[in-house]
Amino acid sequence: MTLPLDALYRDIILDHYRSPRGRGAMDSPDTTCRGSNPSCGDELILALKIRDDKIQQAQITTTGCAISIASSSMLAEIIEGKTLDEAIELGETIRGMMRNEGEPDELELGDLDALKGVRNFPVRVKCALLAWVALFGAIKDYREGNTRGAVSITTE
Amino acid sequence: MQGATAAAGAAANTSQGLDVAKLRADFPILLRTINGHPLVYFDSAASSQKPTHVIQTLTDYYERHHANVHRGMHTLAAEATDMYEAVRRKAARFIGGVDPSTVIFTRNATEAINLVAYSWGEQNISAGDEILISVMEHHANIVPWVRLCEKTGATLKTIPLDENYGLDLSDIDTLINKNTKLVALTRMSNALGTINNLAPIFKKAHAVGAVTLVDAAQSAPHMPTDVQELDCDFLALSGHKALGPTGAGILYGKAELLDNMPPFLGGGEMIELVTFEKVTYNHVPHKFEAGTPAIADVVGFGAALDYLMELGMENIREHEKEITAYALDKLSQFEWLKIYGPADVDKRGAAVSFTVEGAHPHDIAQYLDSYGFAVRAGHHCAQPLMKALGVTATTRASFYIYNTLSEVDSMCEALAEARDFFKV
Numbered sequence A: 001m002t003l004p005l006d007a008l009y010r011d012i013i014l015d016h017y018r019s020p021r022g023r024g025a026m027d028s029p030d031t032t033c034r035g036s037n038p039s040c041g042d043e044l045i046l047a048l049k050i051r052d053d054k055i056q057q058a059q060i061t062t063t064g065c066a067i068s069i070a071s072s073s074m075l076a077e078i079i080e081g082k083t084l085d086e087a088i089e090l091g092e093t094i095r096g097m098m099r100n101e102g103e104p105d106e107l108e109l110g111d112l113d114a115l116k117g118v119r120n121f122p123v124r125v126k127c128a129l130l131a132w133v134a135l136f137g138a139i140k141d142y143r144e145g146n147t148r149g150a151v152s153i154t155t156e
Numbered sequence B: 001m002q003g004a005t006a007a008a009g010a011a012a013n014t015s016q017g018l019d020v021a022k023l024r025a026d027f028p029i030l031l032r033t034i035n036g037h038p039l040v041y042f043d044s045a046a047s048s049q050k051p052t053h054v055i056q057t058l059t060d061y062y063e064r065h066h067a068n069v070h071r072g073m074h075t076l077a078a079e080a081t082d083m084y085e086a087v088r089r090k091a092a093r094f095i096g097g098v099d100p101s102t103v104i105f106t107r108n109a110t111e112a113i114n115l116v117a118y119s120w121g122e123q124n125i126s127a128g129d130e131i132l133i134s135v136m137e138h139h140a141n142i143v144p145w146v147r148l149c150e151k152t153g154a155t156l157k158t159i160p161l162d163e164n165y166g167l168d169l170s171d172i173d174t175l176i177n178k179n180t181k182l183v184a185l186t187r188m189s190n191a192l193g194t195i196n197n198l199a200p201i202f203k204k205a206h207a208v209g210a211v212t213l214v215d216a217a218q219s220a221p222h223m224p225t226d227v228q229e230l231d232c233d234f235l236a237l238s239g240h241k242a243l244g245p246t247g248a249g250i251l252y253g254k255a256e257l258l259d260n261m262p263p264f265l266g267g268g269e270m271i272e273l274v275t276f277e278k279v280t281y282n283h284v285p286h287k288f289e290a291g292t293p294a295i296a297d298v299v300g301f302g303a304a305l306d307y308l309m310e311l312g313m314e315n316i317r318e319h320e321k322e323i324t325a326y327a328l329d330k331l332s333q334f335e336w337l338k339i340y341g342p343a344d345v346d347k348r349g350a351a352v353s354f355t356v357e358g359a360h361p362h363d364i365a366q367y368l369d370s371y372g373f374a375v376r377a378g379h380h381c382a383q384p385l386m387k388a389l390g391v392t393a394t395t396r397a398s399f400y401i402y403n404t405l406s407e408v409d410s411m412c413e414a415l416a417e418a419r420d421f422f423k424v
Helices: A011-018 A066-079 A084-098 A106-120 A122-143 B004-011 B020-024 B052-065 B075-094 B109-124 B143-152 B199-207 B255-260 B295-311 B313-331 B361-370 B383-389 B405-422
Strands: A031-037 A042-051 A054-062 A152-154 B103-106 B130-134 B155-159 B180-186 B211-215 B234-238 B249-253 B271-274 B279-281 B337-340 B351-356 B376-378 B394-398
Touching: A011 A066, A011 A106, A031 A122, A042 A066, A042 A122, A054 A066, A054 A084, A054 A122, A066 A084, A066 A106, A066 A122, A066 B361, A084 A106, A084 A122, A106 A122, A122 A152, A122 B361, B052 B075, B052 B295, B075 B103, B075 B295, B103 B109, B109 B143, B109 B180, B109 B211, B109 B234, B109 B249, B130 B143, B143 B155, B180 B199, B199 B211, B249 B255, B295 B313, B313 B337, B313 B351, B313 B405, B351 B361, B351 B405, B361 B376, B361 B394, B361 B405
Parallel strands: A031 A152, B130 B155, B130 B180, B180 B211, B211 B234
Antiparallel strands: A031 A042, A042 A054, B103 B249, B234 B249, B271 B279, B337 B351, B351 B394, B376 B394
16 A cells, blocks of 8 residues: 555655755854754754855754754755845745645745645644744844844744 | 454453453444554553443433532432542542542643642742652643742752663652652653652651652553552542543542642632622532533543453553563664663553654654554653653653553564664
């Protein structure tokens, strides 16, 4: 029989999970945000280097599940070179997609399209959104001049 | 993966006291399939499944007997009151034979502990006092005390873990001192399975005049409970983990403590006389049961207690020791799997927490679910414990009366597959 797991753990997701991009802490980041998922205890730290309003580099530290690692790996890969506005717009698209509020085009999403399968597993949607929520927190903190010290945000 | 018949067949020889194959037929939900596989329910530490006897009792109550309790003059009101109060006597027997008026119905163990924190706590705890709990407590036995400490200026102290996942009592004579006003401990850890020997600790607590509370949410469904033997002043348990419906639990308290405690919630039922200037309160237990209680759920909880007492709590404990020993043996053969909890089944219950090297507990639980296994993954409402263990989460398989050795076998097969699937 076809395992429902196949829809969740698509090959692209397992690939990102096994060789995640942008892994590890960053030296002197321009902004960071700690994202946490209170219902399961998972945490992730997203660090960004920003030049001229563009994201140069994203690094992630986490011990999360396969979905959370894959989603954060895809984030690190896709947001490099994007302006802060573009990054937020993409994040909103992903959040809308995961909440079944929109159906973005496959081509536009690239690897991120594989996250659509997570929608069939509602308890895992938070895992997929953790890195993106941290992205919102990190950019907000950067725009406010990093005035609040260590920024934390949750998926609740 | 096995089928329900295989599971039932193997069950016949698993236990001295329980006829597991026969009692499985009492649990309609065990006929369910999940993702095309027979349900294997290994999440009873979170909430147990319900036998037909309990489900039928709920239906029968609503179809034939329902009315509000304690206040009506009519026949149904009297029937409902009798049924509700009969469960109080039953619960009093279940926890070792106490005066039924010392048994208060709550929604669950969480509400029972909160009742103590708000009512007894706010009257008896002040700045400079100490409350002692342990690192292995469920949030239900942490958060109410943190809040009480915040409000009063008291200090929360914790008993650490020892290397065998038990309580490290090497500093107990410092931890329990003249400032200690309350010692509140779990009898069985929901995340580690550890059974704590509470009586010696409580003896020290009483020697300094402290009050003692047992969180029996995990232990009460799985082993005999005797509040005299435990030497406790309060005991909290949830019915829904013990075959009962959700929404019914109990708080036991010593009469002299309950008598002197102010009410928790105000409203109907808990009063003696009300004017706009002054209210005098009903006696215990009614003083603590404001408003219409969960009558049907309490009545259903009574049916669950009948079922458990008929099986015999000693027999249940023996069955669980056998299945837990079997599971620990099988799981410890996987060199990539780490078990968090005592190895000795005499010192532990049937909740087995583990992690799989290279795979997150969520992913393991998700994989097992695709084969019909219901296990828990996460922090098990015990974040300080997870921190002490150095993990953010574990996967937990917890067993109960209806689980079989062959179900454990098939979970181990699925775990080996999951390991391969997620291996980095």
